[in-house]
Amino acid sequence: MGLKDILKSSTFYEILQGMSVTGSYFVGEKVTVEYPKEQIPPFERFRGVQCLISDPETGELNCDACHICATICPSNCIFIESSEGPDGAKQLDSFVIDLTRCIFCGFCEEACPRAAIAMTSAFEFCTYNKNDLILTKDWLVENQKNLHKELRKR
Amino acid sequence: MAGHESHPTAPPKPRATPEEMRERKRLSRQRVSDDSEFITVSMGPQHPSTHGVYQAVVDLDGEIVVNTRPNIGNLHRGVEKLAEVKSYHRFLPLTDRLDYISSFAMNHAYAEAVEKLMDIEVPRRARYIRTIGDELCRLSNHLLWLGVHVMDFGAQTFFLICFRDREYVMDLWEMLCGARLTHSYARIGGVAADLPDGWVEKCRAAMEFMPRRLAEYQRLVEKNRIFLKRTVGIGIFTREDCVAWRVTGPSLRATGMERDLRKTEPYAAYDEVDFDVAVEYDADVYSRYLVRMKEMYESCRIILQCLDQLPEGDYINQDAPSQTFPRKKQVMRDSAAMVQDFMQTFRGPKVPKGEVYKAIEVPKGEMGVYIVSDGSSIPQRLHLVTPTFYHCQATPALFEGEMISDVVGIFGSVDIVLGDSDR
Ligand code: SF4
Ligand code: SF4
Numbered sequence: 001m002g003l004k005d006i007l008k009s010s011t012f013y014e015i016l017q018g019m020s021v022t023g024s025y026f027v028g029e030k031v032t033v034e035y036p037k038e039q040i041p042p043f044e045r046f047r048g049v050q051c052l053i054s055d056p057e058t059g060e061l062n063c064d065a066c067h068i069c070a071t072i073c074p075s076n077c078i079f080i081e082s083s084e085g086p087d088g089a090k091q092l093d094s095f096v097i098d099l100t101r102c103i104f105c106g107f108c109e110e111a112c113p114r115a116a117i118a119m120t121s122a123f124e125f126c127t128y129n130k131n132d133l134i135l136t137k138d139w140l141v142e143n144q145k146n147l148h149k150e151l152r153k154r
Numbered sequence: 155m156a157g158h159e160s161h162p163t164a165p166p167k168p169r170a171t172p173e174e175m176r177e178r179k180r181l182s183r184q185r186v187s188d189d190s191e192f193i194t195v196s197m198g199p200q201h202p203s204t205h206g207v208y209q210a211v212v213d214l215d216g217e218i219v220v221n222t223r224p225n226i227g228n229l230h231r232g233v234e235k236l237a238e239v240k241s242y243h244r245f246l247p248l249t250d251r252l253d254y255i256s257s258f259a260m261n262h263a264y265a266e267a268v269e270k271l272m273d274i275e276v277p278r279r280a281r282y283i284r285t286i287g288d289e290l291c292r293l294s295n296h297l298l299w300l301g302v303h304v305m306d307f308g309a310q311t312f313f314l315i316c317f318r319d320r321e322y323v324m325d326l327w328e329m330l331c332g333a334r335l336t337h338s339y340a341r342i343g344g345v346a347a348d349l350p351d352g353w354v355e356k357c358r359a360a361m362e363f364m365p366r367r368l369a370e371y372q373r374l375v376e377k378n379r380i381f382l383k384r385t386v387g388i389g390i391f392t393r394e395d396c397v398a399w400r401v402t403g404p405s406l407r408a409t410g411m412e413r414d415l416r417k418t419e420p421y422a423a424y425d426e427v428d429f430d431v432a433v434e435y436d437a438d439v440y441s442r443y444l445v446r447m448k449e450m451y452e453s454c455r456i457i458l459q460c461l462d463q464l465p466e467g468d469y470i471n472q473d474a475p476s477q478t479f480p481r482k483k484q485v486m487r488d489s490a491a492m493v494q495d496f497m498q499t500f501r502g503p504k505v506p507k508g509e510v511y512k513a514i515e516v517p518k519g520e521m522g523v524y525i526v527s528d529g530s531s532i533p534q535r536l537h538l539v540t541p542t543f544y545h546c547q548a549t550p551a552l553f554e555g556e557m558i559s560d561v562v563g564i565f566g567s568v569d570i571v572l573g574d575s576d577r
Contacts, residue, residue: 017373017374017377018374018378021370021373021374022311031318031321042328043325043328043329043332043350044329044350045328045329045330045331045332045347045350046328046332046333047332047333068495068496068499068500071499071500072243072244072499073244074240074244074245074246074247074248103247103336104333104336105247105250105336105338106332106333106338106346107243107244107247107338110346110479110482111479111495111499113485113486113492113495113496114486115486119332
């Protein structure tokens, strides 16, 4: 052991060196945000809770109950019921997404041929009651307010 | 590569040679035979140092580990069985949940195997995007590993520093595919979507800045006496052991074996970029750290090269309508694409009869997918050969003859994630 090593070990050289890195962050730029007060908006492609899209003018849903999303869903968590409407066309009666099973893969959005279902940027949906995670048609239509992207882009 | 010169790898004390290691293991085996009293300690399954729900029941002679009984399967979800009831497309998101730290690499391995079975081409642009994705996974996986590994030795702050920089990679992923952890980004025949606007610049900026951060880590870790004392010469696992137990990835390369599937059996765009295989020769915990550190520098280099050479073109194969999904844009306009979408969803892809095995190099080692197809749109049998399973099975041999206080560090150094081993 040379003089240098003795000097190093008696002065806690490594600790000082480590602390110098730590110290440099006292003056550097802050990288964290205080979450509930400040928020970082998610990116456009973010896959949050789904919504059903309605036509902005007529208010009618784009969805025509074709069951593609329910079939492609890897965890079988979309439940669709349809019946024959007054004019003979298919009519969507209920559209339920079971969020307790959903894995947020985005396949439903991708496969839908009518751009009727989309992933929004909503991610805060914790609840004390599991029944709140069974999303109904009305809830999903309401959730359009969280949709911040332009569909049909890809 | 500028980063490579900054490797001050002079070890502070002579390392244990493989001969010494074998002697140590032999002595510990002798202890088993001369029936001395052992203390049995159970580590895990819910202990922060076991990195997941892994239980190791160790027999101790004093402080020396004599015998280990690993106990895995606490996270079993029956993924392989689930594959037998889902079409090839619908199984893809479930591969995210294997090694959830580097999910895209898992998607990629699965997609490569299915493409090999169907014999379809992947467009060149998609291959480049996949290469970038794989390397981003490697980077985020190794950053997480590094933080946790150093935390095992008691350095709490370092974990947060690694997580700060991992965040840049996570942001890139979120921008690219919409998820931070479970990417589901690969598709059969390509990837899910093209690179978004501004992504290339953002990625390039992050990759140019990352080597500087890595050099900072090296400054913190490689000169730290505690870290060196607890890693150098500890947990030696020789090349023969690695081959016998099928330990792959950085742990194998730390023994001096240049086996890297990216080089030996190039897939995606690895044959079009220039990179070195990180190799070390001492086979101890410190060498495994060095290999991963070098791999991170190499990852940045590969990504930068891919961004420079990124070709134009499609991101998903358009010439195999009976195997792949159409692009969403077309589905809205074109009725043929809509029918294709319909058929892929309700009937699934058209697959020939046969068997394939395809392995790729994921951050933790070699990940293989074995598919037996009977010609229908769901696999008859799908087997996932995941690296962590083999790393867990090697733990008795790894721990044998080591001190109990080193077990945590050695276990961390082979890099495991239990979702991968239990499936
Ligand atoms: S795929 Fe689209 S149009 Fe078809 S049922 Fe689902 S949401 Fe409705
Ligand atoms: S995101 Fe995936 S799991 Fe969730 S409803 Fe859509 S297809 Fe199903």
